[in-house]
Amino acid sequence: MFNSRDKLEPDKFMLLDTLNEREINLKVLLLGETSVGKTCIIRRYVYQFFQDAYSTIGVDFALKVLNWDADTLIRLQLWDIAGQERFGNMTRVYYKEAVGAFVVFDVTRASTFELVTKWKNDLDSKVQLPDGSPVPCVLLANKCDQAKEGLVNSTTQMDDFCKEKGFIGWFETSAKENINIDEAARFLVTKILEKDKALKLGEQEGDPDRIVVNGNSAHGKEDKKSACC
Ligand code: GDP
Numbered sequence: 001m002f003n004s005r006d007k008l009e010p011d012k013f014m015l016l017d018t019l020n021e022r023e024i025n026l027k028v029l030l031l032g033e034t035s036v037g038k039t040c041i042i043r044r045y046v047y048q049f050f051q052d053a054y055s056t057i058g059v060d061f062a063l064k065v066l067n068w069d070a071d072t073l074i075r076l077q078l079w080d081i082a083g084q085e086r087f088g089n090m091t092r093v094y095y096k097e098a099v100g101a102f103v104v105f106d107v108t109r110a111s112t113f114e115l116v117t118k119w120k121n122d123l124d125s126k127v128q129l130p131d132g133s134p135v136p137c138v139l140l141a142n143k144c145d146q147a148k149e150g151l152v153n154s155t156t157q158m159d160d161f162c163k164e165k166g167f168i169g170w171f172e173t174s175a176k177e178n179i180n181i182d183e184a185a186r187f188l189v190t191k192i193l194e195k196d197k198a199l200k201l202g203e204q205e206g207d208p209d210r211i212v213v214n215g216n217s218a219h220g221k222e223d224k225k226s227a228c229c
């Protein structure tokens with residue numbers, strides 16, 4: 001039988017093979033009080049540099065492309081509230097279609113930790129996954145290159161706090177010294193994909209258009225290949 005691939009050069013084979021790649025768009029939010037380091041974390045993670053961030057007002061996002069595995073490409077959209085946190089809670093538009101979040105506090109200022117719950121509640125009240133469950137959210141204890149203040153000194157208490165408040169985990173990070181930022185992002189993405197996989201497994205026949213993670217497969221919506229975590 002004729003196979004169109006028979007006519008192709010080897011490099012074109014490769015081109016076809018790359019079409020098997022699944023592309024997934026993930027919208028992830030960074031929440032937390034002013035000056036905790038949200039913008040610096042994004043800059044460190046996406047552009048690999050640290051610089052005293054200047055304050056801007058608005059909503060900004062940066063894109064990090066991850067070659068997750070042999071057939072999964074992830075476009076991670078990191079949404080930065082860029083100054084609007086000063087005016088209180090964010091609008092629903094900002095949260096729309098988010099599939100994960102980081103809540104950031106500053107380990108040198110216990111007051112920023114006290115407001116972590118406010119951000120988590122705001123997130124949970126404004127966005128949920130299609131099954132109604134909260135989006136995976138990781139707590140970041142930023143500026144760990146500095147002397148710490150308060151609860152963050154106790155790992156057990158932080159673990160208990162996360163469990164109680166519904167954070168899937170926490171990391172001590174430093175945008176300045178590049179500590180744990182890649183690890184925290186990898187952890188969150190892994191959990192988002194696990195959640196997506198679990199929801200798809202539980203999916204009933206009859207709603208082929210339902211996509212939990214904003215996935216744009218080269219094969220369209222029929223592609224049910226599960227993610228490798
Ligand atoms: P945002 O308001 O949450 O976006 O905070 P920024 O990213 O603008 O950072 C606020 C301030 O904290 C800036 O002066 C940064 O230089 C500083 N900063 C951010 N991350 C770190 C960090 O990991 N360590 C230290 N020492 N300073 C940081």
Ligand code: MG
Pocket residue numbers: 038039040053055056080081082083
């Ligand atoms: Mg900022």
